[in-house]
Amino acid sequence: MPESEGFGASSGFSYRQRHKLLSMTEMAIETSALAKTYGSKQALEALSLEVPSGEIFGLLGHNGAGKTTTVNILTTLLPASSGTARIAGHDVSTGADRVRRSIGYLPENVQFYDNLTLAENLTFFARLSGVPDPAARIETALAAVDFTGHGQELMSTFSKGMRQRAGIAQAILHEPKVLFLDEPTSGLDPQGVAKLREIIIGLNQSVGMTVFMNTHLLAEVTKTCTSIGILSSGRLIYQNSVAATLEAFPDQASLEDIYLHIESGTPS
Amino acid sequence: MNPWVATVGHELRSAGRERLPQLLLMIFIGMTAASAFIGSAAKATVTEVYNSAAGQGLTSAPNPFGNVPPLYYARNTVIYILLIGALLAIVLGVQSAMRDRRARTVDLVLTRRLSPASYLSAKMAGISLGLLAVLGTSALISAACISAVTGTIPAPDQLLRLTALFSVAWLFLLFFVALGMFSGIHASSYTSALLIPIVIWSVIIFVFPLLGTAVHPVSLLNPVTPPTAPQTGIFALTAALTGPLSLGEHFKHVAAILLQDPQATGTMTGGITVILAFLLAGIGSVVLTGRPSMRKEIHD
Numbered sequence: 001m002p003e004s005e006g007f008g009a010s011s012g013f014s015y016r017q018r019h020k021l022l023s024m025t026e027m028a029i030e031t032s033a034l035a036k037t038y039g040s041k042q043a044l045e046a047l048s049l050e051v052p053s054g055e056i057f058g059l060l061g062h063n064g065a066g067k068t069t070t071v072n073i074l075t076t077l078l079p080a081s082s083g084t085a086r087i088a089g090h091d092v093s094t095g096a097d098r099v100r101r102s103i104g105y106l107p108e109n110v111q112f113y114d115n116l117t118l119a120e121n122l123t124f125f126a127r128l129s130g131v132p133d134p135a136a137r138i139e140t141a142l143a144a145v146d147f148t149g150h151g152q153e154l155m156s157t158f159s160k161g162m163r164q165r166a167g168i169a170q171a172i173l174h175e176p177k178v179l180f181l182d183e184p185t186s187g188l189d190p191q192g193v194a195k196l197r198e199i200i201i202g203l204n205q206s207v208g209m210t211v212f213m214n215t216h217l218l219a220e221v222t223k224t225c226t227s228i229g230i231l232s233s234g235r236l237i238y239q240n241s242v243a244a245t246l247e248a249f250p251d252q253a254s255l256e257d258i259y260l261h262i263e264s265g266t267p268s
Numbered sequence: 269m270n271p272w273v274a275t276v277g278h279e280l281r282s283a284g285r286e287r288l289p290q291l292l293l294m295i296f297i298g299m300t301a302a303s304a305f306i307g308s309a310a311k312a313t314v315t316e317v318y319n320s321a322a323g324q325g326l327t328s329a330p331n332p333f334g335n336v337p338p339l340y341y342a343r344n345t346v347i348y349i350l351l352i353g354a355l356l357a358i359v360l361g362v363q364s365a366m367r368d369r370r371a372r373t374v375d376l377v378l379t380r381r382l383s384p385a386s387y388l389s390a391k392m393a394g395i396s397l398g399l400l401a402v403l404g405t406s407a408l409i410s411a412a413c414i415s416a417v418t419g420t421i422p423a424p425d426q427l428l429r430l431t432a433l434f435s436v437a438w439l440f441l442l443f444f445v446a447l448g449m450f451s452g453i454h455a456s457s458y459t460s461a462l463l464i465p466i467v468i469w470s471v472i473i474f475v476f477p478l479l480g481t482a483v484h485p486v487s488l489l490n491p492v493t494p495p496t497a498p499q500t501g502i503f504a505l506t507a508a509l510t511g512p513l514s515l516g517e518h519f520k521h522v523a524a525i526l527l528q529d530p531q532a533t534g535t536m537t538g539g540i541t542v543i544l545a546f547l548l549a550g551i552g553s554v555v556l557t558g559r560p561s562m563r564k565e566i567h568d
Contacts (some may be wrong), residue, residue, distance in 0.1 A: 075379050077559065100379055107375045113367065115285040126526030128380040170376065 015055040028053040028178050028210035029074065034083035036069050036234075043069045046083065046235040051227070054220035055178070056204050056211040058221040058242075060259055067214040070110075070231070071182050074212070075105045089178045096118040101129075104171030108183040111163065112155045118142075118166055119151035121174060129174035144206075145199050161192030168199055169223045172209070177205065185220055193217070197224050218256040223244075229253075230262055238262045271382045273391045279364060279394025286363055292356040294404055299348040300406040304413030307341035338422050339429060339527040341414045346523040347405070349437045350473060350516050356402075357441040358465045360395050361448020369566050376379055384562055385555045388449070392554060395445050407434040433526045439543050440519045444469065446550025453557055454549055456567050473516035479506045518542040 029051035036044040044066040051057045061067050072078035074085055076096040085092045090103040094155045119138060126134035142148050145165040158166065164184060171179055181200070185193045201224060203209045215221060221228060222242060229240040240248070245258060250257045270276075283289055311333045318331045356358055368374050411430055415421050421429065447465045455461035511517075518539035524532035 071482065075375075077378055077563065086441065092542055097381060103379060105379045107372065109372055110376065111371045112373060113282055113371050120281065123280045124274060125376060125380070127269050128271045128377060128382055130271060130381055134295055 002159075019164070026053070027051060028055065028084070029057070029085075029087055029212060031074075031085040032083055034070075034073065034085050035081050036066075036073060036078070037081045042234050043238070044073070044080075047231075047234075047236050048061045049229060049236060049239065051210065051212060053210050054204070054208045055227050056200065056225045057213070058228045059212065060216075060218065060221065061229060062263070065231040066234040067231055068182060069234075071105075071180055071212070071214055075103055075180050076100055102177045102180045104174070104176035106164070106167040106171045106179075106181045106184060108186055110135060110167050112158075112166060112170075114156040115154065116254055117154055118147075118158070118169075122151075125170045126173045131174050134173075136171055138169070141173050144172060144203060146195070150255035159192075160226050161188050161195065164188060164192065164196055164200065168196075168203075172203065175207075176209070178210045178212060181211065183214055183216065185215060185217050193220060196225050200224055218259055219254070222255045230259060232263055248263055272386055275382065275387055275390035276394040276397065279391045281393060282367055283360060283398055284366065286367075289356065289360050289363060292352065292359055296348060296352045296356055296402065297406055297409060300345050301409045301413055303344040303348065304341040304410065304417050305345055308417040311336065311340075316331070324333060337426070337528045338414050338418050338420070339426055340479060340529075341417055342410050342433065343431060343523075343527055343529065345433075346520055346527075349440065349523075350519065353437065353441050354444045354469055354473070357399065357444035357464070358448040358469060359462070360399070360426055361445040361450075362452040362458075362461045362465065363448075364391050364395055364445075365449045365452025366461055368562075368564070369415075369452070369564075370458075374562050378559055378562065384557060384559055386454075388557060388562075389551075389555045392442075392445065392449065392551065395449075396438075396442055399441055399445065403434045403438050403441075407431060410434075410532055429526045429528065433523055436519065436522050436526070436540065436543065439547055440515070443515070443543070443546040443550045446547070446554050448553045450550070452559075453554070453561060453566070456564075458566065472513065476510040476514040477517050479510045515542060515546050 016060065027050050029049065031047050031049045033131040034044060034047040034049075035042070047066075047070065059067050059070060069264070073080045074087060074092060076092050076099050079093065087099045090102060092099050104181045112118075113124075116124075121140065122138045126137055131137050138151065139148070141154075142151060145168050147162075147165050147169060155163070168179075168181075171181075184200070185196055188196065197220065200211055200213070204211055213225070225242050227241045228239070228245060229236055231253070238245075242255070246255065249258045249261065252261055281550060314333045315331060318327070321327045324330075368377065378384065382390075407430055411422060413549070414430075444465070447468060448461075451465045452461045521534070522536045522539035522543070523534065525534070525536050537548060
């Protein structure tokens with residue numbers, strides 16, 4: 001998407017410019033000794049993580065590793081038991097409202113309101129975010145996810161892949177600095193996965209949006225992410241760029257092999 | 269547009285497109301319209317029987333229906349509000365809460381700038397406005413039907429009383445909206461979300477008055493005459509305990525006074541106080557819902 005087509009163009013100060021100014025002074029995501037317990041179960045243990053602005057960060061881990069708990073805390077949906085987390089410089093517990101203005105979020109399996117059109121759904125979420133001119137911003141967001149012309153269609157007619165694209169459109173309506181995606185490719189066919197990858201990379205490259213995604217699809221991580229972290233039983237056991245990771249494990253054929261190798265507890 | 273106002277508009281638009289509330293709405297308005305004609309038919313039948321009896325010299329008493337006030341014809345509306353109106357309100361409340369849970373949009377809302385209390389109060393306000401429109405329409409239809417039956421337009425004070433009746437009905441029904449929303453937020457499935465408030469409704473409308481008066485259940489569908497509680501034994505105690513909780517009886521009493529029923533005695537203060545207390549408790553229980561409760565998944 002050209003910079004002149006929105007995401008801050010009307011302010012005379014493009015999203016990319018604003019974002020670069022921010023990236024010089026702050027990390028997009030920082031956590032320190034972040035922990036979460038559910039009763040006696042330790043879901044997240046002393047998570048310390050730094051994701052610089054402009055990254056596409058993939059958080060990997062087996063089921064129950066604590067990925068969704070992490071996203072829930074970072075998106076202010078869940079309070080942490082201890083530790084701190086900052087998004088775009090704002091603390092998730094003391095500055096939750098400012099964090100919410102800075103993030104876009106697409107949860108796993110979001111369905112939207114079926115008896116409303118896509119445009120009506122997006123208008124509602126734009127207004128909840130305080131977007132001053134929802135119609136113009138919706139047009140820009142739909143263009144960003146290659147969905148122009150679908151605004152008047154009822155959500156009930158949308159496929160899973162179309163709903164995911166609509167989900168990303170709602171998440172970027174208010175020009176967030178950080179986009180959180182929880183299993184964005186879950187349940188999509190290969191064409192849907194490829195389209196979503198194109199959209200995510202497009203958003204990152206055109207406006208410098210930081211993307212934080214949970215995923216199981218390791219082949220997809222190689223193609224989409226610039227850096228990864230691996231959670232195992234609530235602990236972060238690995239974090240590095242994708243390029244450095246592939247270089248560091250020359251004897252492993254793929255990121256999947258590297259992941260299994262690290263998960264088994266024998267990192268090189 | 270302010271997020272709170274946007275939520276009110278969203279609620280109205282979403283509820284307006286759902287079929288079950290539409291169906292109940294049509295039934296409710298239809299029954300309100302029928303109420304005046306049912307009253308008129310009852311009056312005509314009794315009058316015919318009276319004239320026949322009087323013609324045969326069987327009675328010299330005056331026709332009991334000879335001088336009923338025009339608002340008499342709206343008395344059945346009270347029962348439709350208690351039955352169909354309350355169910356409509358419960359369905360609206362349940363659907364409102366369940367809509368977000370089914371669409372899985374709660375997290376999208378909670379990661380934006382509106383607090384749970386603001387969001388839920390805006391949803392309630394949206395339904396309240398919708399319900400106000402329904403009751404306003406019903407009031408107009410009721411006035412038109414009374415005019416058609418009596419052949420004259422009701423006097424201004426009678427129109428005012430009719431307006432007051434539907435205003436009290438609005439407050440009464442809002443409690444059931446809140447009850448439905450509360451259940452829709454907390455229940456684990458759609459079925460239980462609907463069933464639980466309906467059980468509570470039947471307890472408030474039927475069981476509590478029965479416990480306090482031992483009246484025949486069918487008598488509770490009498491729109492005006494309040495059941496008389498025995499003043500001795502266990503009923504003195506149960507009447508004291510369940511009387512204030514018998515929301516339907518309080519509504520019927522207030523409605524009877526507003527409709528100028530000759531059998532209605534006392535004032536409306538106690539009844540309106542109980543209706544407002546129920547409403548405040550209902551609104552409080554909804555708007556004080558925390559984020560974790562709002563995020564619970566359904567298991568349908």
